[in-house]
Amino acid sequence: MTEGDLPPTLDDDTLAAFDRVQPIAASDAEIEAAVRDADLPALLAALAMLTQDPALLADELKPPSPSMTARIAPQGGLSAEAQAKARTLATQALIRYRDAGCPEAPTPSPEWLDRIVQFLIRDGHEDLMDLLRHEVNVPDDRGAPGWHVSDFPQAAGTKVAVIGSGFAGITAAYRLKQAGLDFTVFEKNREIGGVWWENTYPGCRLDTPNFAYSLSFAQKQDWTQQFSQQPEILRYLLDVVRRTGIRPHIRVNTEVESLEFDEDQAAWKVTARTPDGSAHVEHFHFVITAMGLLNRPHIPDFPGLASFKGEVVHSAAWRPDVNVKGKRVALIGTGASAFQIGPEIYAQVSRLSVFQRNPPWMLPTPTYHDDLKPGIRWLLGHVPSYGRWVRFWQFWIGVEGRLHLVELDPAWQHPVSISAGNEALRQECLAMLQQQFADRPDLLAHATPDYPPGAKRMLRDNGTWPQMLKAGNVGLVTQGISHLSENAIHTTDGQRHEVDLIICATGFKAADFLYPLKVTGRAGQDLHRHWDGDCRAYLGISVPGFPNLFMTSGPNTGVVVNGSAIFSSECQVEYTLRALRHVLSQGHRTVDCRPEPYAQYNAWIDQGNETKAWAVAKTSSWYKNKSGRAAQTWPFGMLEYWNLTARFRPEDHVLA
């Protein structure tokens, strides 16, 4: 899919149009039916904002919001009685709103917003209010830089390069455009979208709800599913690019190969490979990397791989001509990618052999593949800011998420779990496994992880993975791969598995941040040599000695059980714009992080990670680097990261 696949013009090609809703023409009965499907706490909040009716915020309707276990309490844990009352009040409020002619939503006073948050979330919520305004105060883009380069005449001529045009690159480009800066986005692929352009494997979809996995400044109301499929997400990104007007700044088919800091010019010398294969060299004062983290395929160096005569494809490099029909297929890996591919293809192949090293823990998600309920879709399309409140509500539920269940209790004695909470989570997941494999104890033994939940990414399951494993033409291979030959994979038990096609769902070079970009900072220092395989950064964004360079999705910013990567990358971009404001407004040319705050920050991060399941457990995962340090993961809540990046700290930098 490319830009050409979008409709030529829309009625309203603006970002604001994403938020626009239709006036209500539905009957009372239709409204009542829609409300039956609603996420009630979010609907009460949206209607309270719309109508300012205090009855919608009655104490008895306040969601108790129990902590998350394997499951999320439906409707914030409201009793059946409270739910019934909430539905009646919401229906009446919508009917009154319709009868009044669907007036413009008033801008809520700070006191009223405060009251809604007190109802929805908690008392003593001051730390949340900025975020709330960022997320819900629709008419005002709270993430906007709030400054324009023309405010600072000394900053005229400042140029910024953005590397990558996935979610983070698009965010950076949009914010730079709002600030009026001269910027160029370099994209190695022939279209924007990053991983959502590259990953086209069968079954590719989100496993984080798209209300959270979308941009705060582009809240689409007409998602068809809660866990959207790849084409819908790519289409969304294409649409955002069009509506933000950043397309003319994007150079596709142009891969940045190296960055070299030029002290004289106080700028980065950017060398990029152009579509005709020639090198393009240009200086930019600032560089924002938006290269993603999980996009450089890792294909294990299996002995004999080169002698294999069949086809080999990596999940993230799927080609349209790969045909699985009637073939003997090997699926190597049982991570998030394999989990989506296997169930999608097994019915088409003659034989599917799934090569598993470690089974994943599965989170029960019965509605994983379902369309959004019609009532929810109707509410999203007709109730102003309902979608934003759903997003904020989901953020709140997920802000700590399952963090409390993956924290080590040093006094806890158990061969697998690491705390009482972790054991409770394990038991919940075990119960689901036991139920799903009740008829296949042989598979149950192999599908049961021997490490604590949270040590690796937990995968969503609605029953399709177990169903696939039980199919007559599917075999689970748990012996290690010893080597490959012309037409077979050989395992360490001496078995030979004949295959025509190998799908490597074997993950990415996640520990090698910015790979394969060559970055040469001050005094000729090479960033990869400096890191030596153990990547670190201040706030996940900057590294001392590499001035004017800002990363998104950098070291220790990956969220494991509590949030979305899109949220973090928006934090990183908004922080970067704050930093640029400071530098440009003060007439500085360079900003370089000081070594002490960098070291302190990383010590604090390491301390946080050391007590988490992903660091404690011995099992392999992409969260850890070769030295065993958790270099990818953010160990705290998302609100903490938001607050940490909300302010640029000049005292932590050398400004010159």
Ligand code: N01
């Ligand atoms: O990769 P992975 P992934 N021999 O690294 C196995 C995101 N994502 O592409 O578990 C045999 O998780 C390895 O085995 P083990 C998401 O953040 C999101 O699946 O290490 N097997 C493992 O089973 C996810 O976490 C979505 O023992 C080998 C698998 O390959 C991340 O991307 C969808 C092996 C690799 O799993 C990565 O997921 C897809 C070897 N030599 C991905 N080497 C969404 O839905 C590795 N393995 C948004």
